[in-house]
Amino acid sequence: MTFSPLVEQLLESLRVLPGVGPRxxxxxxxxxxxxxxEGGLRLSQVMAEALDRVGYCRRCRNLTEQSLCSICEETRRSDRTICVVESPADLMAIEEAGGYQGRYFVLHGHLSPLDGIGPEDLGLDALEKLVREEAPDEVILATNPTVEGEASAHYIAEQLRPLEIRLSRLAYGVPMGGDLEYVDSGTLSRAFLGRQAFSD
Amino acid sequence: MTFSPLVEQLLESLRVLPGVGPRxxxxxxxxxxxxxxEGGLRLSQVMAEALDRVGYCRRCRNLTEQSLCSICEETRRSDRTICVVESPADLMAIEEAGGYQGRYFVLHGHLSPLDGIGPEDLGLDALEKLVREEAPDEVILATNPTVEGEASAHYIAEQLRPLEIRLSRLAYGVPMGGDLEYVDSGTLSRAFLGRQAFSD
Incomplete structure (x- = not known):
């Protein structure tokens, strides 16, 4: 025994949402x-509209239904740094952490030859053009600290090197508030390598 | 800093789903x-269609977009018992447990005078009419073992008593596979009251 065909279709469709199983x-x-x-009908309408209309900011490829995203439109932010991230979620995490006042560029992924994701999918030509036009002081390569993120950062660094702009990468080290006992050995050895002079 | 207006609207709308917080x-x-x-667009379409078209089975008030639900249409099931449940989820739980081969009647709630939910909201007139017309051997009052479920069962029992049909309630007792140590005292004392002769 199952639900009616239409309810079964709804159950099936809901499973496209991440973390949603049968239950x-x-x-x-x-x-x-x-x-x-009522709430469900509103959700279905907003979802259809968002999936239809939300695209990429023409400058930084952040998600937006407008031509320029709200970050690119904000005049008070500095144009002197561009922070390259893999996803809008990473961008939001950096914004929530606070402190960074520059611009962004969103790759929407990382280099992954096996999945057929190459430089053109990540908008690297657009990034090079942007850096060339705006000539920032620094480009921060904030891709994820994973094999693919590292590879993407290296690739981008190679591509931007001729422009002679300072390139940086986020610091590696032990996470704040953690217990050294539970930090993996890769992270721990990077933290040793990157140790800094102690200051009060 | 937030997402674009349309993405923010989507975040807000998704929160109508149970268990979905901001994160x-x-x-x-x-x-x-x-x-x-693509999956999201299909979900939004199916959701809109289901919320628009799925209504109640005209016989048992189970959810269906058809006139009769699949359980009421199944000719192999017995018409001799009607099991009254609070929700389609309860009906599905009983179906999944297996063993019950009769019909159902879905209240879509329980009596709750404080919330303004009275007998007419639970379709009790339709239930009485159904029992009168089909004259089953037994009506199983499978409302939840809660104060409101109990009250609803008592109310329905009063209403159906003149029809002189056998009324029953699910057995109370300790749940299978549990440890007596963790069974609450209310359940434990009901299990003592309802103890049965031991048979090999």
Missing amino acids: TAQRMALHLLERDR | TAQRMALHLLERDR
Whole structure:
């Protein structure tokens, strides 16, 4: 015994959402059908509109339905640094951390030849053009500290090197508030290599 | 700093889903926008169609977009028992447990005078009419073992008593596979009251 065909379709479709298995899909579908049809209808409309209209900022490739994203439009931010990130989620994490006042460039992925993701998919030509035009003081390569993120950072560094702009990478080290006992050995040895003079 | 207005609207709308907070909403929205626009568009269409078209089975009030639900249409099931449940989720749980071969009636809630939920909201007139017309051997009052579920079962029992049909309630007792140490005292004393002769 199953639900009616249309309810089954809804259960199936809900599973495109990350972290939603059969059980959660059922709870969500029944919640919408039994208790919040209005909210569900609004969600379906907003979802269709967002998926149709949200594209990339023409300058930094951040997600936006406008031509320029809100960060690129903000006049008070510095044009002197561009921070290259893999995803809009990474950009938001940096914004939430606070402190960074420059611009961004979003790759929407990392180099992954096996998956057929090359430089053109990451908009690296657009990045080079942007750096050439705006001539910032520094480009921060804030791709993830993973094999693919490292490889992407190296590739971008090679591409931008002729422009003679300062390139940097986020510091590696032990995370704040952690216990050394639980830090993996790779991180720990990078933290040793990158140790800094102690100052009060 | 926030996302663009339309992405923010999507984050906000996703929170109508049960168990979805700001963090999960962001993960879902970015997943759809970055990795599965097609799946998201299909979800928004199916959701709109389901919320628009899925209603109640005219016989048992189970959720369906058809006139009769699949359980009511199944000719091999017995018409001799009607099991009254609070929600389609309860119905599915009983179906998944297996063993029950009769029909159902779905209340879509329980009596709750404080929330303004009275007998008419639970379709109790339709239930009485159904029982009168089909004259089953037994009506199983499988509302939840909560104060409101109990109250609803008692109310329905009063309403159906003149029809002189056998009324029953699910057995109370200790759950299978549990440890007595962790069973609450209310359940434990009900299990003592309902103890049965031991048989090999």
